[in-house]
Amino acid sequence: MKYASLKKADLFEWLEHLKKKAKLYAPRKKENLFVLRPVKNVEDVCLEYIPTILPPKKYYFPQKEKLFKFSAQPFKTGKAIDKFEEFVLFGVHTCDIAGIQCMDVAFRDGPEDPNYLNRKDKMAIVGIECLKYCDKYANCTSMGNHVPRGGYDLMMVDIGDKFIIHINSEKGEKLVTDLGYIKEAAQADMDLLDRAREAKKKVFKEEFTGPLSKVYDVFDKSFASDIWKDVGKRCVACGNCTAVCPTCYCFDVADEMELNLDDGVRYRIWNSCQMDDFAKVAGGEDFRKGRDSRQRHRYYRKFKYPVDRFNRYFCTGCGRCTRTCMAQINLVETVNSLLNEKGIVE
Amino acid sequence: MKKQPKPKLAFFDFTDCEGCQLQFANLGNALLELTELVDIVSFREIMSEGTDDYDIAFIEGSITTDNDVLRIKKIREKAKVLVTLGACATIAGVNGIKNRSSLEAAKRIVYGDKAGIINSIKAMPVHEVVKVDYVINGCPVYIPEVISVVKCLLMGKPYVVPNYPVCVECKMNENVCRYEKDQECLGPVTRAGCNSWCVNNGNRCYGCRGLVDKPASDAAKDILQKYGLKAEDILNSFTLYNDSMGEKYDQEFK
Numbered sequence: 212m213k214y215a216s217l218k219k220a221d222l223f224e225w226l227e228h229l230k231k232k233a234k235l236y237a238p239r240k241k242e243n244l245f246v247l248r249p250v251k252n253v254e255d256v257c258l259e260y261i262p263t264i265l266p267p268k269k270y271y272f273p274q275k276e277k278l279f280k281f282s283a284q285p286f287k288t289g290k291a292i293d294k295f296e297e298f299v300l301f302g303v304h305t306c307d308i309a310g311i312q313c314m315d316v317a318f319r320d321g322p323e324d325p326n327y328l329n330r331k332d333k334m335a336i337v338g339i340e341c342l343k344y345c346d347k348y349a350n351c352t353s354m355g356n357h358v359p360r361g362g363y364d365l366m367m368v369d370i371g372d373k374f375i376i377h378i379n380s381e382k383g384e385k386l387v388t389d390l391g392y393i394k395e396a397a398q399a400d401m402d403l404l405d406r407a408r409e410a411k412k413k414v415f416k417e418e419f420t421g422p423l424s425k426v427y428d429v430f431d432k433s434f435a436s437d438i439w440k441d442v443g444k445r446c447v448a449c450g451n452c453t454a455v456c457p458t459c460y461c462f463d464v465a466d467e468m469e470l471n472l473d474d475g476v477r478y479r480i481w482n483s484c485q486m487d488d489f490a491k492v493a494g495g496e497d498f499r500k501g502r503d504s505r506q507r508h509r510y511y512r513k514f515k516y517p518v519d520r521f522n523r524y525f526c527t528g529c530g531r532c533t534r535t536c537m538a539q540i541n542l543v544e545t546v547n548s549l550l551n552e553k554g555i556v557e
Numbered sequence: 558m559k560k561q562p563k564p565k566l567a568f569f570d571f572t573d574c575e576g577c578q579l580q581f582a583n584l585g586n587a588l589l590e591l592t593e594l595v596d597i598v599s600f601r602e603i604m605s606e607g608t609d610d611y612d613i614a615f616i617e618g619s620i621t622t623d624n625d626v627l628r629i630k631k632i633r634e635k636a637k638v639l640v641t642l643g644a645c646a647t648i649a650g651v652n653g654i655k656n657r658s659s660l661e662a663a664k665r666i667v668y669g670d671k672a673g674i675i676n677s678i679k680a681m682p683v684h685e686v687v688k689v690d691y692v693i694n695g696c697p698v699y700i701p702e703v704i705s706v707v708k709c710l711l712m713g714k715p716y717v718v719p720n721y722p723v724c725v726e727c728k729m730n731e732n733v734c735r736y737e738k739d740q741e742c743l744g745p746v747t748r749a750g751c752n753s754w755c756v757n758n759g760n761r762c763y764g765c766r767g768l769v770d771k772p773a774s775d776a777a778k779d780i781l782q783k784y785g786l787k788a789e790d791i792l793n794s795f796t797l798y799n800d801s802m803g804e805k806y807d808q809e810f811k
Contacts, residue, residue, distance in 0.1 A: 242733040264731045274729040447745045447773040447780065449724035451734075468708050470590040481729060486721045487771055502773060535728075537736045537745060537780045 212384070214396035214404075215376040217367075221392040222374070226253035226301070229386060233297040233335065236270060238263055247300070258302050258369075261345040262529045266457035267300050267307050268314060271330040275480045278326070278464070282474045292325055299335045299386070306349070306529040308338050308363050309356040310457025316521045317460055335382050338363040342407055343414055348530030350418040350543050353426075356528050357415045358408075370403040418543050421550045423524065429549045430515040434507070438548050443503020445538040446485070452509060452532035452540070453483040458525040459512075461489075484508050510545065564711075567599035567611035568642075569632055571618030571625050572652050572680065576697045577643030578602050578617055587704055594711055613638045613710065619645040619652045620681040633687040638710055641683045642703075644696035648767045650798050651696070652680035657796060691716055696765035696798060699751045719749040720770050723762050727753035735761045741786050743794055746772040765798045 217225060229235050230250055237256040238245050245260040247267055280289035303311075318327040340359055341351075351357040359366045364383030367374040375396055378384050387393045396404075419426060453459040463482040468475040483489065485505050490498040499505050513526040526542070533541045568578055582603050584591065591597075599607040614636035620629055633639055644650035655663045656679050664672040683689055693706050709716040719725075723744035727734075730753055735742035743764035744756065755762055781790065 241731075243737065244733050246731050264733065265728070269731075445776050445779060447722070447776045449722050449728075449745045451724055451728050454725065454728040467705075468712065470587060470594070470704065470708065472594065472708065472711060483721075483725065486725070487769065488720055502776075535734065537734065538776055539783065 212388075212395050213378055214401065215378060215387050215393050216396040216400045217374045217376060217387075217393050219372055219374065223253045224392060225390065226250065226256060228390060229299050229301065229337075232386070233299045235299050235301055236267075237301040250301070256302065258339055258367075260302075262304060262306070262349075262531050262534070264535075265455060266310055266529065266531065267303055268310065268457055268460075270298065270300060271311070271327055271334060272314065272318075272460060272462075275478055276326060278477045278479055280474065280476055281466075283468075284473055292329055295330050295333045297333045297335075299337060301337045302367075303336055303338045303363070304345075304529070305338060305340060305359050305366075306351045306354075306356045306527040307457055308336060309354070309360065309527040310529065311336065312362040313458040313517070313521075313523060313525050313527070314460060315362075316523060317458075317517075320521070335386060336363040336365075337383075337386070338366040340366060340368045342369060342411055346530070346534070348533040348541075348543075349528055350526070350530060350546075351528030352415040353417045353419040353423060354524060354526055354528035355423070357411075368404055368407060370400060370407055373400060375400055375404045418528075419550065420547045425550065426514055426546060427518055429553050430511060432553060433549050434511075436549060436552060438545065438552065439503045439507040442506045442540055442545060443501055445540055446502040446506050447538055448485050448487060448502050448505065449537065450483040450485045451535040451537070453485055454481060455531040455535045457527050457529060457531070458517075459483070484512070506540070510542075514546070563594060563596045564612040564637075565598045565608075565610060566595045566613045566615065567597075567608075567636075568601070568615045568617065569599075569628075571616065571629070571646070571683075572621040573618030573643065573645040573650070575602065575617065577645075577693075577695075578615075580697045580700055581615070581642070581703060584700060584703070587700075591707065609635070611636065613640065615640050615642045616646045616683050617642045619649045620683060620686050621652060621655070621678060622676050623678060624676065626678075626686055629683060629686050638690045639683075639687065640691040640693065640706070640710065641689050642693050643698050644694065644765045644767075644798055646683045647692045647694050648799060649680045649682045650765070653799065654796060655680045692718065694718060694748065694766035695751055696763075699754055701752065702750055721749050722769050723747045723749045723751065723753050723756070723766075725749055726751070727756050727762075730757055732756050736780070736784055739784060741781065741784065741790065741794065745780065746774070746777050763797060764795055767799055768795075 235250040236247050237250050238260045239248050239255045239257050245257065245263045247263050250256055279291045281287060318324040338359060364380040365386060366377040366379065376387060378387060461482045461484060462479040464477065464479045466475050466477050499508055514524060517523055517525040570578065579602060598611055614632050616639060620626060641647045645652055660677065660679060664675060664677055668675045691706055691710050693703055706716045726749045727744055732753060740761055742761040744762040746768055747762050747764045748766045748769050751766060
């Protein structure tokens with residue numbers, strides 16, 4: 212079975228089933244926004260949502276993660292890797308799946324990151340394809356992430372009173388087999404899927420004024436651009452943009468002692484290139500002193516450096532950095548002004 | 558390891574509400590664990606006894622009289638390690654509002670016709686009078702941070718107060734941003750370390766921990782204006798806790 216179908220009326224039953232099989236995380240409302248949370252009541256799961264405050268990365272690269280335990284006297288270190296439980300990320304947008312693919316590339320690059328890999332092994336991803344824009348901040352079309360491009364186990368598409376489910380892995384198949392209410396998709400359902408995809412082409416338009424290859428070229432030439440000064444002037448260095456970014460993976464490592472002052476825990480905690488002291492080294496030298504150079508660095512870490520190193524853009528188009536920015540620093544505007552400055556306008 | 562005598566810990570309060578000592582008294586199990594490592598010899602909120610024989614002094618409250626100056630200097634002479642506990646002692650806190658008026662006017666407002674016989678000087682954080690070894694920010698202090706600082710001081714390590722804003726911790730806690738709800742919040746320019754305690758509980762940041770080293774004041778002003786707030790509003794918010802540094806705030810935000 213490659214494509215299955217599920218009546219919307221049976222969604223909650225399926226969620227109950229998934230909840231029994233593994234730890235289930237799904238989007239739900241938080242005030243006027245959305246967050247991924249462990250599912251307690253399946254009725255709380257919300258599949259029509261704008262990107263969650265934090266991306267799914269918090270489940271495979273937690274904000275603060277224990278690495279190992281140690282004791283000082285006598286000196287002993289515990290096992291570095293904890294046992295993780297099976298979990299399902301449910302209702303993940305295609306942009307965030309692209310984010311997971313980016314993290315995968317980064318964390319598998321040698322030396323491999325065992326904590327990430329072990330969690331990733333236990334993770335199953337059930338995606339949901341967006342048929343309309345979440346809001347005005349997304350730039351998923353320019354990044355090519357408005358449509359599924361692999362990296363998931365199951366992908367759901369809403370075709371009215373049913374979901375079509377694309378089965379993309381053995382792990383995914385296990386989540387839909389032997390359930391009376393999930394059937395192989397009929398030809399009529401597949402026609403509806405084609406029609407939904409066709410309609411989508413009219414809704415999603417490239418957000419950048421130039422093609423992605425030109426964006427790369429422009430970044431190659433814009434290091435000294437005044438646009439960074441303007442962005443830097445507006446930035447308060449709160450670090451929101453990097454925390455919410457599905458592909459920002461910088462972390463710091465620190466030790467924390469118990470009150471007996473002998474046992475301790477080594478943990479890692481998210482860090483951000485937007486922090487004042489981030490690029491400061493011994494001797495007090497600071498490689499990225501101003502907020503302008505720190506913001507520039509963030510953009511280059513999405514559109515230039517990872518392309519050189521991993522042949523992949525590290526912007527997924529989710530729009531979170533723009534959505535969360537109090538100073539309204541807008542990624543699409545910044546990229547378009549760079550394109551414009553170099554005379555690339557369509 | 559040879560068993561060393563436990564260091565003796567004493568608490569002192571100056572101009573304050575004694576709420577930070579209350580936080581310390583509320584450490585719970587950690588307080589009991591702590592007594593394995595130190596002897597608490599003077600702490601009037603939890604014990605009747607007291608002594609002048611101590612090694613580590615926890616100072617709560619700001620310095621606001623000539624007598625306070627003499628007293629804190631004496632404590633400093635005796636203490637091997639001196640720690641400021643809470644906003645009043647660390648940045649002068651709410652007491653600093655006094656410095657916004659002339660001393661004479663402040664005395665008149667508070668003491669009326671007795672103003673002439675009351676001794677009062679400008680409100681100062683402890684570090685303006687004597688050397689301070691460790692600082693614990695906050696109004697009141699945040700218990701997990703108190704424990705972290707105590708561990709550092711017992712290990713003889715410096716405690717590094719974060720130099721990034723509260724937003725960093727707030728975002729990790731996945732709170733809905735106050736600005737998202739059109740409410741002002743001092744998170745973007747206030748030093749972190751409190752794990753965005755107030756915002757986690759539905760409140761906003763009042764800036765009780767003081768500014769980060771290099772606040773982006775122009776950008777912060779722009780943000781406030783975008784959300785319909787005036788520079789005076791942020792100045793008023795800041796001066797609730799930070800007026801002992803009034804000049805710095807004036808310079809940054811006026």
